[in-house]
Amino acid sequence: MKLLKEFTIPFVGLKIGKHHFDYKVKQTFFEHFEYDDFNDVNVSVNLELEKKTTLLELHFKISGWVNVNCDLTNEPYNQTIENEFDLVVKFGDEYNDENIDILIIPHGTYEVNIQQYIYELIILAVPIKRIHPGIEDGTLDSEILEKLEELSPKLEKNKDKEEDIDPRWNTLKKLLTDK
Known part of the structure; x- marks a missing residue:
């Protein structure tokens, strides 16, 4: 899969301290992943990157909505979602993403791509059983x-x-x- 440049953060030029990045995720993002469960997407991603001398700490916060079909009636509706995730990026001899919360990248790497983490955060924020709110309140x-x-x-x-x-x-x- 091709990496999207807008989700690649070149951290080598950043000063030590906290840095904020904001992203808007739309339907085209999921088309890139060939994921077609969503009819439409409008999600804001707030990323706080804290650069330290030996590692990077990333704190993801997402909020917004995804338009999905109800499991009972197949009627489309907007499902609100929110999610948070913390990731630690360390430097090592070779690339390793086996641990969920820790990403090890090779020494000399000057950028990190976060598109996979954003993708998983949004997918995991959507409930397994999707029920239209109109069913519960009878409208x-x-x-x-x-x-x-x-x-x-x-x-x-x-x-x-x-x-x-x-x-x-x-x-x-x-x-x-x-x-």
């Missing part, structure tokens, strides 16, 4: 939702069936629970 008017209501089993019918059960079965059910 969503959708054909799919109406069809689900129509086809869902009615609870009152099940109560009638339980009352018709022979009482001798209750004694047998008691044996299962008395273990």
Whole structure:
């Protein structure tokens, strides 16, 4: 995968201390990764880089929204997201990103690319189960939702069936629970 230049930070010319970087992530960023679960994206990334003599400390903060389809109705909606992440960049003999929180880059490297970390932060901030907020508060008017209501089993019918059960079965059910 090709690295995006706007997410490459040349730290060699920076003074020791804290530096701030702001990024706006749009849909084209995810097209670069060939990730198509999002319909639209508007995320702000606030990066604080603290340069020290032997290492770099990066603190990522993201906030914004991603437009995704609801898992129940397939209706698109904007899911708000927020996430934070701390990364320590150390210098070593060879490149090593096996540890989640520590990135080791070779001595003599003068820049670090952060696009993969931003990508993962946004993906991990989206909930696994995506439910349209209109479903929870009852304001969503959708054909799919109406069809689900129509086809869902009615609870009152099940109560009638339980009352018709022979009482001798209750004694047998008691044996299962008395273990």
